[in-house]
Amino acid sequence: MNTKAFSIALLTVLIWGSSFAAIRVGLKGGYSAGHLILIRYLIASLLFAVYALLPGVKFRLPRKEDLLKILILGWIGISIYHIGVTFGERTVSAGTAGMLIGSGPIFTSLLAMFVLKERLGKWGWIGLIIGFVGIFIITLGSSGDSFKISKEAFFILVAAFATSVMFVYQKSLYSRYTSMELTAYFTWAGTLPFFIFFPGIFHDIQHATLEASFSAIYIGIFPTAIGYVTWAIALAAGKASSVSSMLYLEPIVAIVVAWFWIHEWPNTISIIGGIIAISGVVVVNLKGRERAAVSENTPSSTI
Template sequence: MDERRDGILFLILAVTWGTAFVAIKAGLEALPPVLFAALRYDVAAVLMVGYAAVTSDYWLPRTRADWLTLLVEGTLLIALYNALLFVGQQGVTSGVAAILIGASPILSTGFARLALPSERLAPMGMVGLAVGFLGVALVARPTPSALLGGSALPSVLVFLAAAAVALGSVLVQRLDGGISSEGMVAWSTALGAVLLHGISAGVVGESLASAHLTSRSLFAILYLAVFASALGYVVYFELLARVGAIELNLVSYAAPVVAALAGWLVLGERLGWLEIVGFCCIFAGFLLLKRRAATEKLAPLVARFRPG
């Protein structure tokens, strides 16, 4: 029963986070990108602060570590990540955006090694990093001509969004604040919303006057706030406590599949063969980097289905 419940929760998370890329793409047709992200987190912050207040005893930041963690999460994991992602996704499909964001677990490993130089990667780990970055290059294709012509810029921005998440995740692990996960996500969401409004105010064309609040764009805001943010993070932290980070990281590779399918069904988007090969390389790089932990996690499952 527990395994079935974990499987259902994993599926819910993959679907909500995968379809989020489609909702972003749909909303960008009528809304300025950074303002769109800010409005999403305005709604999400109200929901998540209320949820944290009801479900957690330690939901207000108290210590220096709490405040530093809040600052890192609100700045890197919410504001910078979403500003880069929403702007970048104006020029790439939902599936490509999800694939590039899927590189964040690989980038996290790289940042963690830079933070702790004494913990060197084994040769196979270096191969994993190289394979993962090869996958990113296949998806983004940042050739000199593409960079000079601006056609690769959206992919580069989405990749930088993945880097912001990866760096933020590494820094948060080292701060080790005592506030509950629910409280931290709630307040970092609120801070992120404020910062996104600040960024939006400083960008030309980012005003409410340029926004078209159609039924489709309102649905996109609410879907992202309620399902991808509020519900998504509740499911995420429950799964994190139940199955651990290694298995949960696999959602980064299930979400692109959902995003590609939903983008094709809803928006008529298609992935090219280079994007598919790139996705496979990124996933293979992740498995090579996490091969020991993945083997330990998967060994009981393999033994269960082994003949005899």
């Protein structure tokens, strides 16, 4: 990986990793989960609309035959994902949420076997087993000392699975659209269901803390919009597989940022589970696949 690709990919991972703490700040500062999601995606949708209308930007509209697929993938990969993550973080710590989402490629690999007919070798199966053991331990640790899978941890697991579905099924669209175009389409499609949270939004805006409002603006601009732009630049500047390996750092960034910003640290059980889960992801992606990775040109996690 050259210096430019490494630097931009690292910046992207730092931006995406910081979003988990920012969500917690927004939730603790007076925003409901639904209102936080809606504000975030109204900002991102507006930014992508401005980009699409800029003079000199060649931004194509989706083909009619692709509209339904784009809508469904946007609802799954954006709407369900962000509802799962944001509602999950009402009780699950930012670092724990980051580790659960960071293990998402385990679901992607499993789906790729059935949908894209990718084959996993012996090490691939070992990696999957290790990954799912780690995920199970993280979810147990997320409930503190109660050793049960909490409802909020389940929400985040659903989010990880939802984004994996989008990564697998969007692959065919990359032969017809650029990553920026697809990201904009998915953002606009995924924003539509969030309008069910509109009632009462102005009350939250008026009564939320200043830090919470800045956090809502931050996640709308940086992780949701700018992060995808810098990621596309990094992928264009370097080898996709090498750039994608930087995503292994995202759960670590989530933990460290949460520690410095909101003084929050996952419990020991969750950290152990996170180490095991990410180890499984590494084994699958580096040693387990007999064909090219599913998300070679797309992020293996999203924020």
